[in-house]
Amino acid sequence: MAQVTLPCILADQAGGQRLWNVPATTLDEAIRALPVADLILTPAGRANPWLLIFINEDHFLQTGGLESPVADDDVIQIASVLAGG
Amino acid sequence: MPSCAMGFRIGNAMADGVRALVGTRKGLFILAGDEHRREWRIDSLALGGWAVYHAMVDPRDGVVYAAANHLVYGPTVQRSADDGATWTRSTRWSFPPDTDVKLDAAWHLTSGHASQPETLWLGGDPGLLFRSDDSGETWHANTGLLTHPTRESWIVSAGGLSLHSIQVDPADANRMFVAISAAGILRSTDAGETWTPINDGVLSAYPNPITYPDVGQCPHKLLLHPALLGRLWQQNHTGVYRSEDYGDSWTRVDPNGVPSDFGFPLMLDPADPDAAYVIPEKSYEFHWTDGGRLGVYKTRDAGKSWQLLDDGLPSPAWTAVLREASASDSQSVYFGTQSGSLFALTEGNQWVEAANHLPSILSVEVTSWPK
Numbered sequence: 001m002a003q004v005t006l007p008c009i010l011a012d013q014a015g016g017q018r019l020w021n022v023p024a025t026t027l028d029e030a031i032r033a034l035p036v037a038d039l040i041l042t043p044a045g046r047a048n049p050w051l052l053i054f055i056n057e058d059h060f061l062q063t064g065g066l067e068s069p070v071a072d073d074d075v076i077q078i079a080s081v082l083a084g085g
Numbered sequence: 086m087p088s089c090a091m092g093f094r095i096g097n098a099m100a101d102g103v104r105a106l107v108g109t110r111k112g113l114f115i116l117a118g119d120e121h122r123r124e125w126r127i128d129s130l131a132l133g134g135w136a137v138y139h140a141m142v143d144p145r146d147g148v149v150y151a152a153a154n155h156l157v158y159g160p161t162v163q164r165s166a167d168d169g170a171t172w173t174r175s176t177r178w179s180f181p182p183d184t185d186v187k188l189d190a191a192w193h194l195t196s197g198h199a200s201q202p203e204t205l206w207l208g209g210d211p212g213l214l215f216r217s218d219d220s221g222e223t224w225h226a227n228t229g230l231l232t233h234p235t236r237e238s239w240i241v242s243a244g245g246l247s248l249h250s251i252q253v254d255p256a257d258a259n260r261m262f263v264a265i266s267a268a269g270i271l272r273s274t275d276a277g278e279t280w281t282p283i284n285d286g287v288l289s290a291y292p293n294p295i296t297y298p299d300v301g302q303c304p305h306k307l308l309l310h311p312a313l314l315g316r317l318w319q320q321n322h323t324g325v326y327r328s329e330d331y332g333d334s335w336t337r338v339d340p341n342g343v344p345s346d347f348g349f350p351l352m353l354d355p356a357d358p359d360a361a362y363v364i365p366e367k368s369y370e371f372h373w374t375d376g377g378r379l380g381v382y383k384t385r386d387a388g389k390s391w392q393l394l395d396d397g398l399p400s401p402a403w404t405a406v407l408r409e410a411s412a413s414d415s416q417s418v419y420f421g422t423q424s425g426s427l428f429a430l431t432e433g434n435q436w437v438e439a440a441n442h443l444p445s446i447l448s449v450e451v452t453s454w455p456k
Contacts, residue, residue: 008089008133008134009133009134009135009155009157009158010158011089012089012132012133012134013158013172013174015171016089018089038174038176039158039159039161043178043187048157050156050157050158051157080157081157
C-alpha cells in the first residue's frame with residue numbers, strides 16, 4: 001500500500017480523511033483510488049497544474065509523471081501551489 | 086501535521102425564524118435570524134476555502150446546493166442533505182460530442198419546476214446552462230444555448246461569460262429565462278430546447294452600431310415575479326427594466342429616482358409585484374457605492390418612483406454588493422457586501438447588521454427553518 005497525504009481542502013472533499021493507504025503500482029493508479037481523483041486530474045487525465053505532487057522527496061515530473069512507479073510504503077504528498085505567499 | 090478543521094456548527098436551530106446562506110470568497114456561512122430579523126447568529130461554516138458563488142435550499146426537499154469554485158480545484162456543485170454538515174460533490178458532467186467547451190465557473194443554481202422534483206438547473210461560465218434530472222448527480226450541458234446562432238456575438242464581461250440568472254415560470258414548466266453577461270436575456274418555451282433573445286428596449290452595454298441590438302446586452306440580475314404572470318425585472322448594466330409580457334418588451338424605470346443606472350442586486354417582494362429593490366453603484370469602471378453612500382432604493386409602484394432606504398446602514402461605506410448577494414422573502418430583504426457585512430431590513434425600514442467581518446460576500450439566499 002502506498003500512503004497518500006492530501007491537503008486540507010481535498011481531505012474535506014474526501015470525507016475528512018487526510019491520510020489514505022491505497023493499492024497502486026503507479027502514481028496514476030494511486031490517484032484514481034482516491035474519492036477526489038476528479039479534482040487532482042483534469043478531464044483529459046492529466047495532473048492538475050495547480051498541484052504539486054511528490055513521491056517520497058521527488059517531484060512526480062522527475063520520476064516519470066503519472067506513470068511513475070509506486071511501491072509499498074512509498075509516500076505521496078499532494079499540496080497546492082498556493083501554499084505559500 | 087496541522088489540523089484540517091475548517092468548519093464549525095453551533096447548537097440547535099431557532100424555532101421560528103429565518104436561515105441565511107451566505108456564500109463568501111472563503112466558504113459558506115449559515116446564519117440564523119429570529120422571526121423579526123433583528124437577532125442573528127452564525128450557526129455554521131461549511132465548504133471552507135471554497136468561493137461559494139451561490140447556495141440555495143431546494144424548497145421541495147430541503148437539500149442544500151452550492152456552486153463552489155476554487156482556483157486550484159475548479160468549479161463544482163456541492164450537495165448537502167443534512168443542513169450543511171456533510172457534502173457530496175457532483176462528478177458526472179455531460180457535454181455534446183464534438184465540443185471542447187468546459188465549465189470555467191459555476192455561478193447559479195435553481196430548482197426545477199414543482200412538477201419535476203429531481204430537476205435542477207445550473208448556470209455557469211462560459212455562457213453554459215446545465216440540467217440535472219437526478220438531484221444533482223449528473224449534469225447535462227444545454228445544447229440549445231451552446232450552439233445558439235448568436236453565440237459568436239456574446240461578449241465576455243468582468244465575471245467571465247457568466248450565465249447567472251435562471252428563472253423557471255411556476256405557471257408553466259416549459260417557460261424559462263436565462264440572463265447572460267453579456268449576451269442578454271433569452272427565453273425558452275420548450276423547456277430549454279430552443280432559445281429566443283428577448284432584449285427589445287434594452288440598451289446595449291458596450292459601444293455598438295446598433296443601440297438596441299438583438300443580443301449583446303449585459304443583464305446583471307433577472308427575476309420573474311412569482312405571482313404576477315409575465316412580470317419580469319432586471320437590473321442591467323444600463324439601467325433597471327421591467328417587462329409585463331414575459332420579456333417581449335422592456336420599460337426602463339431607473340430614471341424615475343435611482344441615482345445611477347449601474348448596479349447588480351435586485352430584490353422583489355413575493356407578495357407585492359409592484360415592489361422592487363436595487364442598490365446602485367458607480368459605473369462599471371469603479372464597482373462601488375458612489376460617494377461612499379450605501380443605500381437601497383425601493384419602489385412600490387412598479388418603478389414610477391423610488392424611495393431611499395438607508396436607515397441603519399453605515400456611512401460612508403465604500404463597498405459594493407455583488408449580483409448574487411441579495412435575497413428576499415415574505416418578511417424582509419437582505420444583502421451582503423464585499424466588505425463582509427450582511428444586512429436585513431426590519432420593521433420601520435431600519436437595517437440591521439446581521440453579521441460583519443465575514444470574508445467578501447458573494448451570495449445570499451434565505452429560507453425558513455423547516456418545521
